[in-house]
Amino acid sequence: MNLDTSDISDKPKEACGVIAIVADKDVSPYIYYGLRALQHRGQEASGIATYKGELKVKKGPGLVADVFKSEDMEKLPGKVGIGHVYYSIKVSKPENAQPQFLRTGVGDIAIAHNGILVNSQQLVDKLKKAGKHFIHESEEEAVIMMLADEIRSIDDIPRAIKNVCKELIGSYAFSLMINDRAFVLRDPYGIRPLCLGKFKDGSGYVAASESVALDIVGADFVRDVMPGEAVELTKDGFKSHNIGPAMSRAHCFFEWVYFARADSIIDKVSVYEARKRIGWRLAKESPVIADVVMPIPDSGRGHAYGFSLGSGIKMNEGLMKNRYIHRTFIMPNQDARDISVREKVNPVRAVVEGKRVVIVDDSIVRGTTMKRIVKMLREGGATEVHVRIGSPPLIAPCYLGIDMTDRDQFIASDRSIEDIREVINSDSLAYISVDGLVEALNMERDDLCLGCVSSEYPVNIPGERRRFQKTLEGFV
Ligand code: SF4
Structure with missing residues (x-):
């Protein structure tokens, strides 16, 4: 039986919302409420990952309130965690629910992604050629594998993140957990939104796709994550790392027009x-x-x-x-x-x-x-x-x-x-x-980014015109 999850109109669907929290208290209930505030960004699946000595993950198809019962919060202990609400742009499969995670030689890595990597297939193919075995063949799994390899070779997580990001083309707002360390990062164009907040009780820090999630969990908005910035969240503050060259920005105009909740503030607007x-x-x-x-x-x-x-x-x-x-x-x-x-x-x-x-x-x-x-x-x-x-x-x-x-x-x-x-x-x-x-x-x-109304895109898309392109393809 087919189900139509459309709104009252034939509107496009957003592709996901992410959240990350590090605090001096168990974070899963806050992630739960933050995800509910982001539910408009994805209704197909919901997931939470936390870390306390080991990685715990619960995810599944459905709304946040359908996937999680109150007793699940006890099974997701820890003072660091990430969460995700999912809408699939490609094929919708329950196993694609996020956070996706792998237990690697350098630690448990979990990732939640809002956006699309234009070169995901190339990344997957390259890793498979190098002998990697995928479970889902997803771009998130590819990013985790690349990250694990980089951490193994240079033993410096922020630098490893930067090196991996050099390989990524497309839009991404990631929340990422490597054992008990949490990072959020935004692509160099800032296509998808991501912002930072601080719990009003001083207990820790939050990052989320939209400021409404900060409001709901009791955090004050601090600032937007900058395009091309990775931020490590700790219970005492943020550590900022540059991960990409300064590009001209390309914020998705549709966030303000339709996708985001009206009570959010995105990139100061x-x-x-x-x-x-x-x-x-x-x-x-x-x-x-x-x-x-x-x-x-x-x-x-x-x-x-x-x-x-x-x-x-x-x-x-x-x-x-x-x-x-x-x-x-x-x-x-x-x-x-x-x-x-x-x-x-x-x-x-x-x-x-x-x-x-x-x-x-x-x-x-x-x-x-x-x-x-x-x-x-x-x-x-x-x-x-x-x-x-x-x-x-x-x-x-x-x-x-x-x-x-x-x-x-x-x-x-x-x-x-x-x-x-x-x-x-x-x-x-x-x-x-x-x-x-x-x-x-x-x-x-x-x-x-005005790609869908101008046919000009901020990143290279095969067969499409690049924004600011002055010459025809192949014509110098
Ligand atoms: S503005 Fe850009 S990112 Fe936003 S919907 Fe249009 S093409 Fe996609």
Whole structure:
């Protein structure tokens, strides 16, 4: 039986969240709550690894609350630990749950990864050629093996990490445990987020994909991990190590637009405020005469509020979400699929009837859900339905850790905005411009990855154009 884990819309999925804690107390309950705060980043599997004289790991398919019972915390003792919530971009297999670990000659090594290594296959092939035997053939296992070899040869963990990172191409935010030492590291472009915090009671230090996890476990935000930085967490503080050459940054813009929780702050930019500014800018770029602005719950809420402020049109909740739908069966026919969307989100007739409605959402991938929502609003009595989108049109795959790997999945890859408007049957449709987005994020354009809206990527991807590339491939 197939299961569809999609949100109310056909949105891309984030690929994982990580956490690491070192403290003067057992850390597994804190990792548990930190992972729950990061659950939006991955719902397929969850895992915790801790160390107390030996490595203990528990992981499995499902949400954090499904995988762990309170008695599991006693089976995960120790003052150092890492955790992971998982969403698979490649093939989803239960054994791919993380943290992945190996008991090596230099110690027990466990790793949790958010991101994708573009050269993972080459790394695996090279290690296999050198006689290594894989259990999962995963990029995480490859990193552990490389790390163990480096530690064995130079006996200096930070230098070993640096040497291994030289071999990695792609996006990574790792939390890593080598016996009782914990490190977190971020790729030289800072593609995926990672931040550091300190427990308010002074008992230790935390690192996590998003600051919301620090809030929940009772830690104060200290700073973001810098691109190209490895940080060793100890109960007394952080030790920073440079692991990569200074590159221009390439923070994934989609973290602010859609993936991250609105109450997180990433690379000094509040996710909620960024969404609000995007909506405001959208209202200025593509004004519309209407009676009510409505968000598509939940991720479109900040954008819609900003649009309301920018346009002067009142915002109202005209779409109600059923919060208790996590999984639905993939429906066999169109009629059943319409039911499945209505089950997840339903219009409030009192808000919609007789009104010219603007709906604001963060992005459109295939357009199928947006089409159904427009239809639903018309059936609910809306006289006009206008659609405003808080990202530029998605036109190209993501190779760096987000589940948008197929160019054909994007409605905008080969259609004009007018063609898309016709497909979703709205009265008007507008996306924020790239310039508008960059301004709303309060960042430099060159500090962002915009690969999926520009087809230009921060790292070398075979067959794709590199960001800042001035010449055609092979043409000097
Ligand atoms: S390609 Fe798009 S989704 Fe992927 S990292 Fe870059 S901005 Fe983010």
